[in-house]
Amino acid sequence: MKTAIYPGTFDPITMGHLDLLKRGLQIFDKMIVAVAINPKKSPLFSLQERLDLIKASIRDYDIHRITVDALSGLVVDYASELGSVAILRGLRAVSDFEFELQMALMNRRLNNKIETVFMMPSEEYTFLTSTIVKEVAYFGGSVRALVPPIVEEALRMKFNAPQGL
Ligand code: ADP
Numbered sequence: 001m002k003t004a005i006y007p008g009t010f011d012p013i014t015m016g017h018l019d020l021l022k023r024g025l026q027i028f029d030k031m032i033v034a035v036a037i038n039p040k041k042s043p044l045f046s047l048q049e050r051l052d053l054i055k056a057s058i059r060d061y062d063i064h065r066i067t068v069d070a071l072s073g074l075v076v077d078y079a080s081e082l083g084s085v086a087i088l089r090g091l092r093a094v095s096d097f098e099f100e101l102q103m104a105l106m107n108r109r110l111n112n113k114i115e116t117v118f119m120m121p122s123e124e125y126t127f128l129t130s131t132i133v134k135e136v137a138y139f140g141g142s143v144r145a146l147v148p149p150i151v152e153e154a155l156r157m158k159f160n161a162p163q164g165l
Contacts, residue, residue: 003030004086004117005079007071010035011043012151013054014133016125020090021058023119025065028086034071034078044134044158057148076111084114091118092126 004024010017010033024031035050045053047070054068071078075087087107089100104116121128133143137155144152 001029002027002086003032003082003084004028004088005032005034005075005082005084006088007034007036007075007078009038009041009043009130010050010054011038011041011130012045012050012133012147012154013057014125014128014130014147014151015145016090016092016121016128018057018148019121019125020088020119021066022061023121024088025062027117028088030065030067031088032067032069032082032084034069034075036071045154049154053148053151053154056150074110076107076114079114080111087114087116089116089118091120092128 006021006024008017021031021033033054035047035054037047043050051068051070058066058068079087087104089104091097091100100116100118104118107114107116120126128146133147134155137143137152138159140159143155147155
């Protein structure tokens with residue numbers, strides 16, 4: 001059985017992330033969505049919120065083949081602990097490439113048994129990032145069809161909160 005880790009910040013999960021997860025499920029038996037705690041990025045959504053939004057977004061999927069978990073240390077250590085053979089990453093535009101190459105080579109250096117696999121999303125999600133979704137939602141624009149409905153609602157609540165978070 002082949003398992004892959006799909007690591008990321010998922011702040012919040014978008015249709016682009018889900019597109020990639022589905023593609024991953026086509027070639028791996030099991031996918032582990034690993035949500036990086038990533039305090040450096042000061043996420044809008046707490047770790048628990050990000051985990052909950054992912055779980056709620058994949059309810060209709062083959063959930064027996066998906067695990068959603070938090071990730072705090074090195075991805076390669078986590079991957080080998082769980083017996084994963086690969087790390088799945090998305091490549092949207094050329095701009096992703098340099099950083100992803102750096103990271104893939106560093107991860108290989110740390111553990112050469114784990115391969116990084118890159119996949120491209122469907123064209124309509126090529127320019128979709130969590131950052132752009134947050135920006136549009138912050139200014140009251142519609143992010144429908146770019147994020148699952150539950151995320152759309154969570155963004156609305158976040159930005160309508162009295163403290164203006
Ligand atoms: P990170 O902080 O690790 O980049 P993200 O949540 O932004 O976390 O992304 C996690 C992974 O999902 C990355 O490999 C990223 O390239 C991929 N990804 C994010 N958005 C998309 C998208 N629209 N299409 C394809 N892959 C995506």
